[in-house]
Amino acid sequence: MSSRRSAMFKEEEWARVQPIIRKLYLLEDKSLKDVITTLSTIHNFRPSKAQLESKLKQWHMAKNMTSMEWKHVDMRIRKRRLRGKDSKVYLSGIPLRCATVEKARGRHSFESTLDRVTGKAPPSPEDLSLIIRTPSPPAEVQIWNTHNIPRLLLTDFFR
Incomplete structure (x- = not known):
């Protein structure tokens, strides 16, 4: 009876998939199972759930708080x-x-x-x-009222 051992990945391999994991897990709100499936099928990277959880903790990628x-x-x-x-x-x-x-x-x-x-x-x-x-100010375009600027009033007056 052989025990299944997860492959050990080098830090370079983890560094390669870290942005992908961040995108899937945090930005797209995928579950760990979905992240592992995507990594294994598309990126040919097959970590165990425990390995992925360990890396998420190491990288401070959390979805929930206590x-x-x-x-x-x-x-x-x-x-x-x-x-x-x-x-x-x-x-x-x-x-x-x-x-x-x-x-x-x-x-x-x-x-x-x-x-x-x-x-x-x-x-x-x-x-x-x-x-x-503090939240960033909204990124909306501000429309300035230019009708009361003295220089523009004078140019309108002399037209």
Whole structure:
């Protein structure tokens, strides 16, 4: 009875497929099973599920957060709101929808009386690629009203 052993891949091979894995797993929101299937059929790269999970953790590519991590997000957003700042949450470089963040904050932001009295803050996530920052301004074209600019008023006057 032979035991199946997964192939060991060199770092160069992993580096070659890392952008593909990021695209499939994070941007296209594919499951691990779908990522493995795509890698094996299209890219001739057959990692085991455990190998892929290990690399995702090493590369800080996560789709989900724990309850403690959401509590940390909630605390940071509350502090930013007190300073009058809006917040946008990015997980693994992917912006999370505002509705998703608000729903998770509501679900995970319970604070016990003891924690409230002691002022104990949730610990910062250690290895999570989490960014909370002010959202970028919208990329819309602004139309300026040029009818009240003195120089243009004078040129219109002398025409």
